[in-house]
Amino acid sequence: MPELQIKFDDGASYERMMGTWSRLVGEGFLGWVNLPSGLRCIDIGCGNGAFTELLVERCAPVEVQGVDPSAGQLVFARERHKANVAKFQQGDAMALPFGDSQFDAATMALVIFFVPEPAKGVAEMARVVRPGGTVAAYAWDMLGGGFPLEPIRAELRDMGIALLNPPSVGASRITAMRDLWTQAGLDDVETTQIAAQRTFANFDDFWAVSILGSSLSPTIASMSPDDIEQLKSRVRAKLPTDASGRITYSARANAVKGGVPK
Numbered sequence: 001m002p003e004l005q006i007k008f009d010d011g012a013s014y015e016r017m018m019g020t021w022s023r024l025v026g027e028g029f030l031g032w033v034n035l036p037s038g039l040r041c042i043d044i045g046c047g048n049g050a051f052t053e054l055l056v057e058r059c060a061p062v063e064v065q066g067v068d069p070s071a072g073q074l075v076f077a078r079e080r081h082k083a084n085v086a087k088f089q090q091g092d093a094m095a096l097p098f099g100d101s102q103f104d105a106a107t108m109a110l111v112i113f114f115v116p117e118p119a120k121g122v123a124e125m126a127r128v129v130r131p132g133g134t135v136a137a138y139a140w141d142m143l144g145g146g147f148p149l150e151p152i153r154a155e156l157r158d159m160g161i162a163l164l165n166p167p168s169v170g171a172s173r174i175t176a177m178r179d180l181w182t183q184a185g186l187d188d189v190e191t192t193q194i195a196a197q198r199t200f201a202n203f204d205d206f207w208a209v210s211i212l213g214s215s216l217s218p219t220i221a222s223m224s225p226d227d228i229e230q231l232k233s234r235v236r237a238k239l240p241t242d243a244s245g246r247i248t249y250s251a252r253a254n255a256v257k258g259g260v261p262k
Contacts, residue, residue, distance in 0.1 A: 041059070116168065156216075198248070
């Protein structure tokens, strides 16, 4: 049996699940980072452009370069972006295709735990940002139970089913993020936690959105029909549901920011 891997290539499917969550927590993140308008920005691991678009809307940059390894995600990002501010290209977070000090700010949304060598990724962010510029990121608090898919993952664990984790899941800890920024030589390093809440029309809506294009897709696809039905029953019983069947719950991300030394 081939080894299961987490991959995101379908921008539209990703949008329904993680794109929406990313924008919800991204609002709080950008409010905390508080970037001024008119900056040159790079969004590393931009995916389908969900956070990139939010960055353009909220911060009015003069330039945004979005970088991601997935060609499929970038197709969606280019199609959604209408303001002609952001440009998108394939690239590696550990070897960014830009010169030194080219940007005023670098962001990384829900990506640090996918970077095989997180320290190298942070070093690259700092390299392409000018002295005095901002380097900031947020990541789901996966090991602390803040991941939006935690309601399903918790039941999978209880059923004894192995979970797929990003290769650098430990980098999502708030202490690890602070250490990465500090060890990269960034100044005035700060961290915070950001919560976001989302409502689904009913359980079927929650289930369809949570499975389609998410990191759980390979695991669910490998399960037997009986095990899937058992999983759904267990998850349904644990989720908070109101009188009309709507499901509302929160997720939580860890965030970090710092400045490139002047």
